[in-house]
Amino acid sequence: MTEHGHNLGERLEERVVDMLADIPPEHVDVHGSLGKYLLVFVALCVLTTMSFLTYTDFWPFKDEKHVTWAFMMAVSCTKAMLVIMFFMHLLWEANWKWVLTIPASCMSLFLLLMLVPDIGMRQDNGWAWYSRQRWLYTADKPAVQASDIEALDKKETQQHEPSSTL
Amino acid sequence: MSDHSHQPLKLAYQPALPVPNGKTCVWLFLSTEIMFFSALIGTYIVLRFGAVAWPKPHDVHLSEPIGAFNTFVLICSSVSIVLGLEAAKRNRAAEAKGWILVTFLLGCVFLGVKLFIEYPAKFAHGLYPQSPHSLVYDKADIQYAAAVRKRLLALRAEIEPKNPRTPEDEQKLAVIDEVSRDYLEPAETEIRNNPDSPQGLILLLKLAYAIYPPQYGHEGALESAIANGFETTPIQLVSFLEETGTAESDEHDAGDGHAHGYNDRNPWLRLPIMVPGGSLWASTYFLLTGFHAIHVFVGLIVFALMLTMTLGRNKAALIENVGLYWHFVDIVWIFLFPLLYLF
Numbered sequence: 001m002t003e004h005g006h007n008l009g010e011r012l013e014e015r016v017v018d019m020l021a022d023i024p025p026e027h028v029d030v031h032g033s034l035g036k037y038l039l040v041f042v043a044l045c046v047l048t049t050m051s052f053l054t055y056t057d058f059w060p061f062k063d064e065k066h067v068t069w070a071f072m073m074a075v076s077c078t079k080a081m082l083v084i085m086f087f088m089h090l091l092w093e094a095n096w097k098w099v100l101t102i103p104a105s106c107m108s109l110f111l112l113l114m115l116v117p118d119i120g121m122r123q124d125n126g127w128a129w130y131s132r133q134r135w136l137y138t139a140d141k142p143a144v145q146a147s148d149i150e151a152l153d154k155k156e157t158q159q160h161e162p163s164s165t166l
Numbered sequence: 167m168s169d170h171s172h173q174p175l176k177l178a179y180q181p182a183l184p185v186p187n188g189k190t191c192v193w194l195f196l197s198t199e200i201m202f203f204s205a206l207i208g209t210y211i212v213l214r215f216g217a218v219a220w221p222k223p224h225d226v227h228l229s230e231p232i233g234a235f236n237t238f239v240l241i242c243s244s245v246s247i248v249l250g251l252e253a254a255k256r257n258r259a260a261e262a263k264g265w266i267l268v269t270f271l272l273g274c275v276f277l278g279v280k281l282f283i284e285y286p287a288k289f290a291h292g293l294y295p296q297s298p299h300s301l302v303y304d305k306a307d308i309q310y311a312a313a314v315r316k317r318l319l320a321l322r323a324e325i326e327p328k329n330p331r332t333p334e335d336e337q338k339l340a341v342i343d344e345v346s347r348d349y350l351e352p353a354e355t356e357i358r359n360n361p362d363s364p365q366g367l368i369l370l371l372k373l374a375y376a377i378y379p380p381q382y383g384h385e386g387a388l389e390s391a392i393a394n395g396f397e398t399t400p401i402q403l404v405s406f407l408e409e410t411g412t413a414e415s416d417e418h419d420a421g422d423g424h425a426h427g428y429n430d431r432n433p434w435l436r437l438p439i440m441v442p443g444g445s446l447w448a449s450t451y452f453l454l455t456g457f458h459a460i461h462v463f464v465g466l467i468v469f470a471l472m473l474t475m476t477l478g479r480n481k482a483a484l485i486e487n488v489g490l491y492w493h494f495v496d497i498v499w500i501f502l503f504p505l506l507y508l509f
Contacts, residue, residue, distance in 0.1 A: 007187070008179050008181060008187075009186055009187030009188070009190075010187070012181060012186055012187075032248070032252065034249070034252070037245060037248050037249065037252075038245075040245075041241065041242075041245045044241045045238065045241065048234060048237050048238060048241065051503075051504055051508065052230065052231075052234045052508075054508055055230045055507075055508055068508075069509060072504040072508055072509070073504070075504070076500055076501050076503075076504055079497075079500045080497045080500055080501065083244060083493050083496060083497050083500070084493070084497065087244050087245075087248050087489070087493045088489075088490055088493045088494075089486075093185075094184055094185075096183045096184070096185060099183075100193055100197060103197075104197065104200055107200075107201075107204065108204070111204060111208055115208065115211055115212065115215075118212075119211065119212055119215045119216050
């Protein structure tokens with residue numbers, strides 16, 4: 001069969017549809033079930049309420065903003081993981097899912113590692129663009145000496161005199 | 167030695183991934199979208215946490231309950247499209263179409279809340295992403311006072327030549343005169359006469375607070391003063407804020423928990439407002455939520471097209487792929503909501 005006109009993807013898709021057509025409806029997807037999806041939905045609602053809790057008066061860490069932010073990010077990551085694993089079905093997919101998820105996770109981790117020291121740790125001292133080390137060890141600009149001013153003045157007057165070398 | 171009797175070689179390609187092409191392509195597209203939104207969110211993080219000052223939600227009319235409601239709406243729409251997929255896999259076309267319709271309607275609710283409730287709330291107070299629509303200034307300085315003067319002159323030029331004037335016109339002129347006489351002119355005079363005195367800066371800040379007061383009581387006023395170069399709230403302004411009811415914001419506001427200034431009491435006035443960090447906030451907020459809203463809108467177009475099809479078993483792959491896109495849009499909002507509303 002030298003038929004290369006139909007590409008592999010389409011043939012595979014037809015094969016999958018055929019396979020599904022043979023399976024009785026009850027066994028179509030052994031993984032996802034209504035109960036699981038509803039449970040995930042309830043979990044997402046609970047998590048959303050928890051992150052909204054930080055806005056209300058019941059939140060005990062109102063004064064520690066880093067705790068609040070860490071909590072909100074943890075809640076967001078959990079919600080995203082639930083959607084990815086269950087709604088996007090990745091929990092039950094084959095090993096190709098690692099090709100997607102590992103580079104994306106590396107990128108998020110790298111983003112965090114880049115931004116936290118560069119921006120996050122430079123907030124409290126009020127001088128956002130100098131790290132503590134730089135502030136401690138940077139050289140002072142030397143004060144302009146009187147002799148420097150005389151030298152500058154001399155240079156200026158010399159430039160205005162007509163040159164006599166020609 | 168070649169053997170001419172055998173058949174041509176039968177080559178069998180091995181699939182690289184045990185996944186249909188459509189699904190692979192959607193995942194590849196989603197990874198590019200991850201990069202896209204990571205860039206925008208990373209920019210927001212850098213700008214926000216590197217900024218000297220950043221407005222709090224009430225300063226810019228950002229409502230957390232509405233954001234939470236929108237989050238809930240998108241989560242429900244994710245559930246409904248998963249249920250639509252399950253129905254399509256079982257070849258129940260009518261049920262699948264019903265779930266897709268539910269998803270479509272929930273997406274419309276999300277966009278409706280954003281476009282008809284949230285964005286107009288910002289626009290009504292002059293918070294746009296860009297000049298000249300945007301009325302936002304970051305500091306109460308001379309340029310700010312000049313912008314206020316320019317706007318008052320434009321309003322006068324509009325109303326004064328009218329003959330005859332209605333009572334509303336007279337009232338408007340009275341307000342313009344009041345702002346000019348009580349706040350703008352003292353500030354400009356003081357700055358002109360004593361350019362280096364702090365009194366001029368205090369009067370400029372008073373002008374800004376009269377037009378658009380800081381929310382959140384004493385702490386909000388303190389942060390606003392610090393962003394304008396003061397070390398504490400100037401004492402004259404503490405009493406001024408208490409008089410106009412903005413410090414405690416309970417008795418004198420119009421009942422919605424917001425301290426009101428000239429711009430709130432007179433929506434036609436639209437004077438420039440001073441919101442520390444407001445300009446950057448507007449840029450990043452509208453950029454992030456705008457791009458997200460565009461993605462939601464594209465999803466809605468696809469749902470509308472799907473509603474014209476019979477969604478049987480042979481369309482399950484299509485629903486799965488569209489569902490992957492829609493779940494991604496939901497995940498982006500799951501991250502945007504705390505970053506923009508709760509941080």
